[in-house]
Amino acid sequence: MGFDWERDLLLPDLSEISFGLLNPGTEDFLIDVVQLAINKFLHRFERLNVSKVESCIVTYYRENYEKIAPEVRLSPSEVRRIISGLMQPKRFKNITSPLENRNFKGILKRFYNYWMTGLGEIRRRRHFVPHFHISIDFDFTNREFLLRNTRDTFQHIARWWWDEKKQKGFVTSKKGEEIVFKAGCFLRYLMYQRDGKSLEEFRRAIYTEIAIRIAKSIDDSKNGYITVLDVKYLVFANCPHLVDEFIVLQHCRAHKRAVFSRPLHDYFSERRCRIALSTERDLRV
DSSP, X not given: OOOOIIIIIXXXXXXXXXXXXXXXXXXHHHHHHHHHHHHHHHHHOSSOXXXXXXXXXXXXXXXXXXXXXXXXXXXXXXXXXXXXXXXOOGGGTTOOSOXXXXXXXXXXXXXXXXXXXXXXXXXXXXXXXXXXXXXXXXXXXXXGGGXXXXXXXXXXXXXXXXXXXXXXXXXXXXXXXXXXXXXXXXXXXXXXXOOHHHHHHHHHHHHHHHHHHHHHHHHHSSSSEXXXXXXHHTTTTSOTTSSOHHHHXXXXXXXXXXXXXXXXXXXXXXXXXXXXXXXXXXXXO
């Protein structure tokens, strides 16, 4: 197909990525990489054969095999497994509502986002807005720091949720997995444990920290942009499921200097910065 992978698919620079052996975000990251590639293909082509998608993703991994850390490599069979797992089964072909997908071992709640015709062509299912549930029992005893609104607290929260150096954190507990599965990410859950002024202060602190880290990551990148997957999994010291793409979008919308097109562009601190987000919608603020 003659793709420039970075320009056309805006995949993360996998040569810069590595996860610790016990990091609970690895499986979800790999699924998101494949899904991001499929979304970009569907945006570019009116008709898309599943075998061509699979071939292009496999080629990308083969061409970059030596540059990619073992834990984020995908073999042809693994690419095929993920693509097939994202397809709505034929027995559900007449169901248009969100349909939960339990094909994967990751923590995130997954849905069938695509279906395949009899000719082997991929089609995107009708877009739907995900619903998050934040009514989860949680004991804040001896964890009051989670409800403070300072930058130091934010860094403490991230390390408590997952410490990549120590390879442990609350995200691997049953309660942590429940929070990710129901609320989408930990910061969304924490955000709505507040109300009124406290909520606005916490949201401001979150968006400020996200902006600082995104701007630094873009400055450090080779290409002048980062993908939403970099933000979700990497800019917080490989802290998985601390934020998600919807938190990033909310942050971008809230930023006074944000100007969006396709792909989305973000402007921070009078520096032109670009984030490639896994969405095909146009936004204007």
